[in-house]
Amino acid sequence: MPQPLHHYRRFSIAPMLEWTDRHYRYFARLMSSQTLLYTEMVTTGAILFGKGDYLEYNTEEHPLALQLGGSDPQALAQCAKLAAERGYDEINLNVGCPSDRVQNGRFGACLMAEPQLVADCVKAMQDVVDIPVTVKTRIGIDEQDSYPFLTDFIDTVSATGCNTFIIHARKAWLNGLSPKENREIPPLDYPRVYQLKQDFPQLNISVNGGIKSFEEMATHLEQLDGVMVGREAYQNPYLLAEVDQRLYGIDKPTLTRDEVVDLMLPYIERHLQQGGRLNHITRHMTGLYQGIAGGRRWRRYLSENAHKADAGIEVVLAARDSVSSFPPSVG
């Protein structure tokens, strides 16, 4: 990682459960060397008491942040220490996820109502690691959606020395909306995030929520330090092939979609040799040809064939061939 971590915050990919696993992150990293990647949220319970290795990643993924879910300062500190020892570049605390499961465990967005507890959690982690501890949050929860509510939260948490916040620019309704609805229904309020940066100019602030195009990113970056993109980076991953050039000013050729597939093949082969299933990886690649003629054939071929027990890289190559096969499909 030749630059300080803040350099890479200009563009980050949001933590997304089931989506931003290590296979997706490897795939994303092939297209962009600069993007800051986030893991899926991992709970302290999973790390401390779970059976698998929840901190596993590929070394190619750096710079890489681990997102933790939890609200017990000691458990979070223990996990942060383990993660730092494993080489993660940042620990991020989830104060934005509204799911019921998460509320019962008292973490995620409901913690916005307890800024001192969040500060205690951040402090406990900072005390045991040298890497940055950051917070991803919303602009409010339920009826607590005033600007002073948000600034009180930021004031209290930043008093620990935490200087990096990622703000999903909509509030969360903790009851009544599903997590999916909570990513769509509460309106986006970007000016509120801009205001926050003006009032806390010393903090590094990234905005998240609903960002799709480079034009939108450029507008946000006029006011803020970074943009975090979630669904668009997953559903239309080829956008990542231009991030280094357009957002970091790096002069390099843009990979073609076919080249991205080529670069994935050795990784896929390794995974298969280790007994892994093809679709564990290809499920993250189905959006690669989105928006071009034949893109649907790629998606369909993979979803019909990659789950089969003996599916190998020939499936990926055939799916790629189908993109350019004739007669041209409508898309």
Ligand SMILES: Cc1cc2nc3c(=O)[nH]c(=O)nc-3n(C[C@H](O)[C@H](O)[C@H](O)COP(=O)(O)O)c2cc1C
């Ligand atoms: C499938 C999925 C899983 C998500 N999981 C997490 C998570 O683990 N932690 C988190 O902080 N946010 C999670 N989110 C929310 C995203 O990080 C992001 O805040 C949200 O999708 C808004 O950004 P976008 O409009 O660019 O997608 C998830 C979103 C999706 C679509």
